[in-house]
Amino acid sequence: MPQRFDLIVFDWDGTLFDSTALIVRCMQAAATDLGLEPPSRERAAYVIGMGLIEALQYALPGLDRARYPELGQRYRHHYFASAHEVTLFDGVPGLLQDLKARHHWLAVATGKSRRGLDEALAAVQMKSLFDGTRTADETAGKPNPQMLLELMREFGAEPERTLMIGDTTHDLQLARNAGCPAIAVTYGAHEHESLRGFEPLLVAHDVPTLRDWLLTHA
Structure with a gap:
């Protein structure tokens, strides 16, 4: 055929x-690091597949745009520390x-x-x-x-x-x-x-x- x-x-x-659960957990941890209310599981999971900054802007809307790179750094910190788990x-x-x-x-x-x-x-x-x-x-x-x-x-x-x-x-x-x-x-x-x-x-x-x-x- x-x-x-x-x-x-x-x-x-x-x-x-x-890696879905890990990504959600790391996004929530990054928000906590910056003193922000963590996104829900559903909101964090929805953005998987987007570029990181676009994903963070959706998952945590309303944050000063200048802080998204810092949020991204905290996300990467948590993700690379745990990536071996999945x-x-x-x-x-x-x-x-x-x-x-x-x-x-x-x-x-x-x-x-x-x-x-x-x-x-x-x-x-x-x-x-x-x-x-x-x-x-x-x-x-x-x-x-x-x-x-x-x-x-x-x-x-x-x-x-x-x-x-x-x-x-x-x-x-x-x-x-x-x-x-x-x-x-x-x-x-x-x-x-x-x-x-x-x-x-x-x-x-x-x-x-x-x-x-x-x-x-x-």
Whole structure:
């Protein structure tokens, strides 16, 4: 059966990496450090996938703009101190290896910083599985389509042959803005109902379901 997609692009946090709870906890801790009322779990989780400063501005609105970089520093302090506590979702390494064996190009498009992604890839020893990566601090953050458009140009992939996979509405809007089909996963940051509204090709509730669909339809 001919392959439908040449390039498969994954979000990182909440899609491949089980880090949603850690991100929420670190955002709340950063707010406490600055004497601010911490955001709720729902508000903090909603921003996962955005660039850090944009995420903090949403999670903690009304703060003097000059203080967001300081808040970002405190977030990074807590995150990098605890990043070793989380890992890939069960089944992710096998899924990626299966897709590589089928000769898909694999990439990551993430709201993380370059440092954050590189350290995460090194920690789980997965860097060699990805052909390309883009982070929010080296291009535009989601849902701006720039990072996905750059990856498509890098590999000469057409939008209809590029698949975006993510756990947030930001990921799905990114795909829509770039003219690409998408898959939503519900085991990360955003709820099923908000994801389904984007009409993804699949709403996967776990990694085995995602793997089965990709190996059959991608």
